[in-house]
Ligand SMILES: [Zn+2]
Ligand SMILES: [Zn+2]
């Protein structure tokens with residue numbers, strides 16, 4: 300029996316316990332110097348105590364501390380975690396336990412302990428960062444760095460049910476790298492070599508299996524299993540699923556791809572790629588260059604509206620250059636142009 304339990308095992312135990320043990324609601328996570336204060340409120344249900352899960356990333360949460368349940372539903376309980384390293388990122392969750400098992404994780408928080416004045420507020424992070432389908436048995440995951448050892452007092456837990464199958468049964472190809480068997484990897488909808496773990500997708504044009512690392516344009520979100528994306532023939536700044544024909548573009552923060560059909564305002568025409576247009580106050584702007592405003596043309600399409608000429612419009616760049624060269628004007632810091640001889644008549648540019 301592993302000394303520490305992973306969050307997904309906690310979830311599996313929870314399913315067995317049929318909802319009797321409910322996770323508390325975390326109300327506040329307040330980082331301090333080498334410490335963090337966590338408070339939560341109890342939800343109705345049978346609870347013996349709480350377990351603080353802590354780790355340097357969501358995949359490495361381990362039991363940090365066990366706390367006896369001392370509150371009524373709706374009341375607030377607060378603890379302090381000490382001996383943390385200033386400047387290190389930690390993830391924390393609080394679950395409840397009872398003899399029936401452990402609760403699910405209802406929220407996950409990220410915080411960085413630091414000296415006073417360097418504190419940042421803790422942030423709630425999406426639960427989908429938790430590795431639900433990972434299968435890690437036993438120890439081997441290092442505890443987060445602590446200045447002093449902490450006493451672990453984990454509750455004995457029921458053996459978790461066997462993990463769901465991760466691979467499809469059928470061998471679809473032989474790995475080009477190691478001659479291992481390539482099968483469908485169920486949770487990511489990709490094919491994978493069982494031996495070397497290289498991931499594959501099936502090309503639509505010739506049904507060949509291609510390692511995903513060789514793809515230059517990524518993989519789709521529309522097909523199961525996933526298919527390679529290709530540059531759209533009509534517009535190489537966007538991508539197209541080679542199987543379904545669905546069009547994609549990149550998110551401006553480079554966090555992934557998005558289906559163009561799902562964008563409310565369409566895509567920009569001002570960048571190297573076409574990024575989603577988004578609403579910014581009263582304007583529709585390019586999400587990559589938010590100063591670029593788009594307006595709707597008579598056909599209802601969003602088109603880039605060139606910026607209004609600034610005041611001082613009509614200033615002739617050649618004329619400024621000539622004035623600077625002749626010493627009749629100087630460029631002040633900040634790009635301000637100052638004329639030395641304001642009475643000198645302006646010469647017109649020959650054209
Ligand atoms: Zn292989
Ligand atoms: Zn697709």
Ligand SMILES: [Zn+2]
Pocket residue numbers: 567568569570573574585586587588591
């Ligand atoms: Zn743009």
